Amino acid sequence: MSMVYDVAIVGAGFGGLAAAAELSKYGKRVAVFEASNELGGSAGKFERGGYRFQSGATVGMGFEEGGVLDQLYESLQLEKPQMTLLNPIMDIHMPDRVIHYYREKVEWYKEIERHFKEAASSIQAFYEEVFRVGSLVDNLLDYRPVFPPKTIRDITQLFPMINPSSIKLLPYLNQTVYDRLKKFNLHKHEGFQTFLNGELMDSVQTSVENCPAFLGYAALQTFHKGAYAVHGGLATVAEQLAGYVKEQGNEVFMRYPIRLIEKKEDRFVLHSKRNSEFEAKQLVLNHSVHNLQDTLSEDLMNQSSIYPEKEEKRDTWGAFIIHAGVEESVFQNTNVLYHQFIDQNHPNDLHDGGQFLMSLSDPQDQQMAPEGKRSLTISTHTNLEQWWEAEEYEQKKQEMTDRLLATVDYYFPGFQANLDLVLPGTPVTFQKWLRRSKGKVGGYAPTGKYSWLNSYSIRSGIPGVYLCGDTVFPGAGTLGVTLSGLTAARELLR
Structure with missing residues (x-):
């Protein structure tokens, strides 16, 4: 010592x-x-x-000019790794449609018109609010506030953040995303809510009803600033x-x-x-x-x-995950690397396979897979308790694996037949390898x-x-x- x-x-x-x-x-x-x-x-x-x-089906964020990781790399004088800018960010495979989630606002608004024509103007107005409020949240986070404040100094550090711009955030601090949807008469639009729930579950671990508006808006606009597949x-x-x-x-x-x-x-x-x-x-x-x-x-x-x-007693999730290798030919008709799947029979189930994300390795990234192959990661939120029942553990793991692989196979025929390697993992796996207590990951799910x-x-x-x-x-x-x-x-x- x-x-x-x-x-x-x-x-x-x-x-x-x-x-x-x-x-x-x-x-x-x-x-x-x-x-x-x-x-x-x-x-x-x-x-x-x-x-x-x-380890997770993770999109690279914060590498755009002025982003969190961009600033960190610049301050450390490090060269950023090779990466692919995603556009579309991902494809969302919903029960009745496939939505191309474009990064650029003009392209995204055209996609909204294609899929939600009757409500397109309202959805675009909603996104204008998302971009405006999300930018305000970003400006506040640039101050690196200690929040919630615990000391007198923490409180005094908040004073410079109080200005005409930040005051505009006040209405979004005591409302949910669902509350804001009411303003645009979108709170009864099931298709758009199903889409939003998928994006918020992926980024904030919760649904429109439970997501604080300013957190949800910050997460939604982050997708459009720049999402990357890091080689x-x-x-x-x-x-x-x-x-x-x-x-x-x-x-x-x-x-x-x-x-x-x-x-x-x-x-x-x-x-x-x-x-x-x-x-x-x-x-x-x-x-x-x-x-x-x-x-x-x-x-x-x-x-x-x-x-x-x-x-x-606090709400938190676990993750069920599948790592797999597959023949590259299965995905030869798409250049999209990230795919979100929303179960056609249970579109409102946001966990345990009702909604999940799949990331594919970039075919140009030769670190990730042998030639002619692609590595992939599938991840869905899961309730924790069920995975600590030893008698049913293996059966539940196999059932969940079969369900997720079958869903991907539905949209990409031949997927299951061309799998080279399949490695499922549960919260038990996360506790064993990542030392996460009881397999808890993703922090605390917002509840209102x-x-x-x-x-x-x-x-x-x-x-x-x-x-x-x-x-x-x-x-x-x-x-x-x-x-x-x-x-x-x-x-x-x-």
């Missing part, structure tokens, strides 16, 4: 790596500890049978950030699970495998809030603002217009201990967790 780090970071997901890179840039002595043998957390990768698979998967970004940290003379420890953190005098002691111990003056915890009680000592946990018994007030800030309640990741404001997705990591780093640097 001769080395005392300025900051120890637990978890090499996007939040932890963003914090580590930012702190390294300013000369802090940093150590990152990752329990698995892969970087990137839920946006990482693994390799099997000649294929590289993304090699988003794990490439994680590898670059980790590389930067090491180039600055800092350390990234792989396969080093932190089993216990305790406080001794003015330092934190981190206990890892084979009785190894590390000391640090401050901490950034990038693992889920759900895992804190399994890591922090009883004394530290008692100081925190996190109550484990409360967490057990004021649910954003229940968010956790980067402050743990423990002096010197900061949080980041999908359970911390602004929430899930690579953009959300990166922002929380950068915010934690900024506060620590103060």
